[in-house]
Amino acid sequence: MILAIASGKGGTGKTTVAVNLARVLDRPLQLLDCDVEEPNDHLFLPGETISEEIVTIPVPEVDESLCDGCGECGRFCAYHAIVSCGAKPLVFADMCHGCGGCMLVCPKQALREIPKRIGVIEKRKSGDIALLTGRLDVGQAMAPPLIRAVKERLAPSLPAILDAPPGTSCPVIVTMRGADFILLVTEPTPFGLHDLSLTVDMVRELHIPFGVLVNRVGSGDDRVHVFCRQKGIPILLEIPDDRRIAEAYSRGKLIVEALPEYRNLFIKLAEKLLADQSCKGG
Numbered sequence: 281m282i283l284a285i286a287s288g289k290g291g292t293g294k295t296t297v298a299v300n301l302a303r304v305l306d307r308p309l310q311l312l313d314c315d316v317e318e319p320n321d322h323l324f325l326p327g328e329t330i331s332e333e334i335v336t337i338p339v340p341e342v343d344e345s346l347c348d349g350c351g352e353c354g355r356f357c358a359y360h361a362i363v364s365c366g367a368k369p370l371v372f373a374d375m376c377h378g379c380g381g382c383m384l385v386c387p388k389q390a391l392r393e394i395p396k397r398i399g400v401i402e403k404r405k406s407g408d409i410a411l412l413t414g415r416l417d418v419g420q421a422m423a424p425p426l427i428r429a430v431k432e433r434l435a436p437s438l439p440a441i442l443d444a445p446p447g448t449s450c451p452v453i454v455t456m457r458g459a460d461f462i463l464l465v466t467e468p469t470p471f472g473l474h475d476l477s478l479t480v481d482m483v484r485e486l487h488i489p490f491g492v493l494v495n496r497v498g499s500g501d502d503r504v505h506v507f508c509r510q511k512g513i514p515i516l517l518e519i520p521d522d523r524r525i526a527e528a529y530s531r532g533k534l535i536v537e538a539l540p541e542y543r544n545l546f547i548k549l550a551e552k553l554l555a556d557q558s559c560k561g562g
């Protein structure tokens with residue numbers, strides 16, 4: 281069972297939900313922090329770092345003695361990362377996605393792959409939780425290849441929670457693909473509703489069942505609830521607007537440990553999503 285936790289906007293409490301769900305499930309589980317530009321699951325899950333692995337992508341390098349300037353590589357590259365205007369091509373490595381396509385289409389075999397570092401994957405053990413954290417290097421823009429590398433290390437025999445980046449762009453889609461269920465975390469505000477509605481459209485395109493968790497209930501209005509009711513989207517959990525939760529978060533504490541009265545809520549949700557595997561969403 282692979283559960284992805286996502287939110288259209290940052291700051292809705294997605295990380296809080298991911299780490300608390302992971303902690304209450306009383307069995308070995310994997311937590312993959314795919315928010316590679318700003319991973320912070322590890323701040324709430326103390327433990328030993330077991331390994332750190334460098335992740336690279338293959339970018340092309342031109343052998344000028346073989347290249348005849350035909351331009352096939354530049355015409356192929358959808359990302360404009362290699363450009364040839366009747367001369368030897370220029371490679372813009374920071375824009376390259378490492379797909380390898382230009383090397384395949386080059387008729388002169390004038391391109392070879394060189395590895396370019398984009399980030400690291402840290403593996404940590406925190407109790408029963410195997411935490412995999414993808415961390416993009418400062419200045420790197422290629423989150424999707426690093427997220428894919430994190431997901432490639434997922435062990436299929438164990439349940440997994442994927443903490444997705446915020447937003448509705450490529451890194452989120454790469455995280456969600458292959459998930460069995462998506463939990464969308466939102467808040468009852470106009471901004472929350474706007475971004476939830478964009479995320480719902482995206483998730484429906486992916487044909488993955490999903491449900492909603494409304495955080496900070498009582499802080500805004502009922503438009504998110506009305507939206508979910510009208511669209512037939514199940515609200516699986518509501519967390520009240522409780523100042524003590526924000527205080528626990530700011531101290532790097534888990535809600536289920538700092539405020540035990542919330543533990544049962546998370547246990548029920550975790551059992552429903554990760555153990556029962558029969559949850560049918562929107």
Ligand code: SF4
Nearest residue numbers: 347348350351353386
């Ligand atoms: S496709 Fe190959 S031969 Fe043609 S411009 Fe690119 S590197 Fe040179």
Ligand code: SF4
Nearest residue numbers: 357376377379380382
């Ligand atoms: S490897 Fe892919 S993304 Fe990179 S320059 Fe070649 S075609 Fe473009």
